[in-house]
Amino acid sequence: MAKKTKNxxxxxxxxxxxxxxxxxxxxxxxxxxAQSIIETTAQKKEPSIAIPARSLSNVRFNATKKFLxxxxxxxxxxxFNLSQAKSxxxxxxxxxxxxxxxxxxxxxxxxxxxxxxxxxxxPTKEQTFNDQGECDPIIEDCExxxxxxxxxxxxxxxxxxxxVGDITxxxxxxxxxxxxxGSGGYAIPSIVEPSVIQFKKCGAKFILHVEKGTVWQRFNxxxxxxxxxxxxxxxxxxxxxxxxxxxxxxxNELKLPxxxxxxxxxxxxxxxxxxxxxxxxxxxESQRMAIPDACFIGxxxxxxxxxxxxxxxKISLNDIDRKRAKQIAEYPWFAQKKEWQKEIEHMLKNGxxxxxxxxxxxxxxxxxxxYVPQLLKEGSFLD
Amino acid sequence: MAKKTKNxxxxxxxxxxxxxxxxxxxxxxxxxxAQSIIETTAQKKEPSIAIPARSLSNVRFNATKKFLxxxxxxxxxxxFNLSQAKSxxxxxxxxxxxxxxxxxxxxxxxxxxxxxxxxxxxPTKEQTFNDQGECDPIIEDCExxxxxxxxxxxxxxxxxxxxVGDITxxxxxxxxxxxxxGSGGYAIPSIVEPSVIQFKKCGAKFILHVEKGTVWQRFNxxxxxxxxxxxxxxxxxxxxxxxxxxxxxxxNELKLPxxxxxxxxxxxxxxxxxxxxxxxxxxxESQRMAIPDACFIGxxxxxxxxxxxxxxxKISLNDIDRKRAKQIAEYPWFAQKKEWQKEIEHMLKNGxxxxxxxxxxxxxxxxxxxYVPQLLKEGSFLD
Numbered sequence: 001m002a003k004k005t006k007n008x009x010x011x012x013x014x015x016x017x018x019x020x021x022x023x024x025x026x027x028x029x030x031x032x033x034a035q036s037i038i039e040t041t042a043q044k045k046e047p048s049i050a051i052p053a054r055s056l057s058n059v060r061f062n063a064t065k066k067f068l069x070x071x072x073x074x075x076x077x078x079x080f081n082l083s084q085a086k087s088x089x090x091x092x093x094x095x096x097x098x099x100x101x102x103x104x105x106x107x108x109x110x111x112x113x114x115x116x117x118x119x120x121x122x123p124t125k126e127q128t129f130n131d132q133g134e135c136d137p138i139i140e141d142c143e144x145x146x147x148x149x150x151x152x153x154x155x156x157x158x159x160x161x162x163x164v165g166d167i168t169x170x171x172x173x174x175x176x177x178x179x180x181x182g183s184g185g186y187a188i189p190s191i192v193e194p195s196v197i198q199f200k201k202c203g204a205k206f207i208l209h210v211e212k213g214t215v216w217q218r219f220n221x222x223x224x225x226x227x228x229x230x231x232x233x234x235x236x237x238x239x240x241x242x243x244x245x246x247x248x249x250x251x252n253e254l255k256l257p258x259x260x261x262x263x264x265x266x267x268x269x270x271x272x273x274x275x276x277x278x279x280x281x282x283x284x285e286s287q288r289m290a291i292p293d294a295c296f297i298g299x300x301x302x303x304x305x306x307x308x309x310x311x312x313x314k315i316s317l318n319d320i321d322r323k324r325a326k327q328i329a330e331y332p333w334f335a336q337k338k339e340w341q342k343e344i345e346h347m348l349k350n351g352x353x354x355x356x357x358x359x360x361x362x363x364x365x366x367x368x369x370x371y372v373p374q375l376l377k378e379g380s381f382l383d
Numbered sequence: 384m385a386k387k388t389k390n391x392x393x394x395x396x397x398x399x400x401x402x403x404x405x406x407x408x409x410x411x412x413x414x415x416x417a418q419s420i421i422e423t424t425a426q427k428k429e430p431s432i433a434i435p436a437r438s439l440s441n442v443r444f445n446a447t448k449k450f451l452x453x454x455x456x457x458x459x460x461x462x463f464n465l466s467q468a469k470s471x472x473x474x475x476x477x478x479x480x481x482x483x484x485x486x487x488x489x490x491x492x493x494x495x496x497x498x499x500x501x502x503x504x505x506p507t508k509e510q511t512f513n514d515q516g517e518c519d520p521i522i523e524d525c526e527x528x529x530x531x532x533x534x535x536x537x538x539x540x541x542x543x544x545x546x547v548g549d550i551t552x553x554x555x556x557x558x559x560x561x562x563x564x565g566s567g568g569y570a571i572p573s574i575v576e577p578s579v580i581q582f583k584k585c586g587a588k589f590i591l592h593v594e595k596g597t598v599w600q601r602f603n604x605x606x607x608x609x610x611x612x613x614x615x616x617x618x619x620x621x622x623x624x625x626x627x628x629x630x631x632x633x634x635n636e637l638k639l640p641x642x643x644x645x646x647x648x649x650x651x652x653x654x655x656x657x658x659x660x661x662x663x664x665x666x667x668e669s670q671r672m673a674i675p676d677a678c679f680i681g682x683x684x685x686x687x688x689x690x691x692x693x694x695x696x697k698i699s700l701n702d703i704d705r706k707r708a709k710q711i712a713e714y715p716w717f718a719q720k721k722e723w724q725k726e727i728e729h730m731l732k733n734g735x736x737x738x739x740x741x742x743x744x745x746x747x748x749x750x751x752x753x754y755v756p757q758l759l760k761e762g763s764f765l766d
Contacts, residue, residue, distance in 0.1 A: 101747070106605075106747050107600070108743065108747060109598075109600065109601075111597060111738070112597065112601070112740050112743040115695075115742075115744045116743055116744065116747065118695040119693060119744075156597070156600065158596050158597055162570045171564070174563040174565040176564065180557040180558070181554070181557060181569075182552075182553075182554020182555045182556070182557040182572070182579075184554055184571055185572075186564075186569070187545045187567045187568045187570040188567055189566040189600075190600065196565075197565075213541050213542055214494060214540075214541055215492075217492065218491075218492075221489060222489075236541075310503070311503065312498075312510055312511075313498060355498075357492065357494045360495040360498040361498045361501065361502075364484070364489050364491060364499065365489070
């Protein structure tokens with residue numbers, strides 16, 4: 001007969017910390033997982049955790065929702081399995097670390113969490129985690145397992161990306177008017193959940209998201225967002241989670257269309273794919289990260305001729321580019337779209353790629369005064 | 384006898400552009416260079432430009448000013464020299480591009496300038512610039528030649544780095560209260576010259592500059608800058624020029640001490656070296672970038688024992704680390720300092736490096752509540 005098990009409670013909660021409803025939900029998830037392990041143990045059964053599989057075979061493109069999602073396949077992680085015992089322990093450690101952070105009302109970088117949790121397993125010579133590379137996938141496991149975004153576990157990665165435009169946000173109680181941010185802009189934080197960031201006043205009609213900070217500076221300097229009543233963001237290349245989540249929230253909560261100005265190369269296509277459909281690797285987060293209605297405003301393979309660019313802006317495709325372009329063309333969400341198939345074929349036929357900054361060869365403000373305004377007026381986008 | 388030459392003038396100036404005194408000075412430098420070439424040509428002499436040499440042999444550590452500076456050696460760049468003709472032309476092109484930008488009242492990324500200036504040299508198959516790598520050193524040449532920082536040529540690189548704290552800055556006319564910037568912060572722009580950024584109100588007593596954004600987030604979340612009345616900045620690793628120049632201006636104009644919290648590894652030492660003494664590669668900019676009075680607050684090689692850190696935070700030194708540490712120990716500005724010699728020797732003897740985030744192994748806010756406050760109180764820094 002099973003002994004009465006002790007209830008796991010959130011007993012370290014500091015008096016000064018006020019938990020948000022989301023924090024309460026995440027804590028409840030962590031405690032429920034711990035409770036279930038204790039109960040299994042009390043019943044003298046083998047402790048085990050069922051983790052939704054994050055492998056490619058368990059990721060599918062949901063054609064109705066129009067984003068990538070994780071399937072129902074689960075893998076079991078067992079304490080009494082030699083090859084799984086360590087990752088079992090690591091999973092509980094990450095959950096414990098997240099619990100501590102939530103209870104303290106603090107957040108940590110994933111590097112910080114690694115240092116919080118790393119230690120000797122005495123009397124062996126083993127460490128709880130050998131390196132960061134061992135910790136990161138366990139964090140991802142915990143996200144799926146606990147149905148909580150990394151940010152809800154109070155964890156963040158290095159941030160990048162800035163925002164300006166006709167919107168006022170409240171960030172941890174501070175009111176930030178993004179139309180009065182000079183040349184620098186508002187640095188988009190890593191964690192942009194509603195408990196941290198609220199939208200207050202918004203006169204913007206859409207969002208222009210550009211790939212790089214240097215292009216963002218051109219648009220900001222020309223006060224594009226003022227003239228066209230929009231919000232201007234960039235994500236320093238592949239946008240970090242904070243930027244993607246903020247775009248998702250602005251799109252869904254304020255009903256703002258998102259237009260992406262990216263390079264005409266496989267990397268630009270892929271950035272668009274991640275913004276729109278979610279990332280293959282982290283498909284479980286699509287629900288709150290992907291923006292299926294996002295549009296690709298350019299650069300397009302047709303632009304070399306259409307914009308009468310000179311030969312000097314061409315950058316030849318290399319083998320990696322060609323291979324990557326073909327892979328991307330085969331993604332289900334691109335494969336179904338004739339326009340995208342034409343776009344990618346056209347680039348391969350061109351034999352060269354084009355950076356957004358190539359438009360500067362026409363004139364310094366061609367992209368802000370002609371290229372984007374014309375496409376917006378015509379409604380000429382790739383879906 | 385020389386013909387009367389036409390004066391070179393700033394004739395493309397748009398009516399709507401108001402030149403700052405700095406712009407007028409830079410334009411005058413460019414025009415004077417052009418004028419001198421025209422006059423030489425009119426005298427049927429060979430057109431030539433004398434460029435201060437940027438080689439290591441022309442860089443010296445000025446022990447009085449305590450920063451790196453460029454010597455008086457100059458190299459001649461001649462139009463009628465087969466190996467120099469192209470770079471002669473490129474130098475004039477970059478100066479022309481900068482002149483256009485100033486006259487338009489716009490700025491450009493160095494990538495944008497490359498696209499502005501790249502083109503066919505007909506009827507040859509040559510391009511004005513083969514790639515960005517050919518353009519960047521010419522930009523640096525122009526900086527020395529025209530005695531103007533890149534930013535004064537209206538050029539910028541990708542920006543990174545954020546600021547919060549007890550200061551209000553005016554950025555292109557927008558007043559930004561850095562004590563009301565939430566979790567995101569004010570994104571430090573690439574160009575922070577007085578014509579763009581002015582300091583309005585400052586209650587801060589010092590600047591804490593940390594290496595990485597993730598550490599910055601820890602300090603910001605704990606509102607360190609509020610408790611200790613300071614400004615908190617980071618530069619995303621090796622700080623970009625905008626961050627260095629801003630620190631320099633804050634230090635000199637507002638008389639704020641600068642304390643650097645960097646990793647205990649050769650990379651952290653080198654970041655400190657660049658902030659303090661300037662970079663070897665760009666020694667001509669030290670005057671307006673270096674902060675000879677900056678202090679190194681940590682992490683120190685003694686901290687493993689002093690802070691009672693566990694073995695699990697050690698990261699073993701590799702061969703590259705050891706080699707780099709020895710090189711840095713030999714820099715004249717480190718070589719003269721016993722404390723620094725001891726510091727570097729101690730790290731080599733330890734055989735491991737320490738990241739700032741290793742302090743999290745003590746407790747999540749150990750660095751903000753104990754480590755830095757204690758060292759500040761004791762005044763325990765490396766110079």
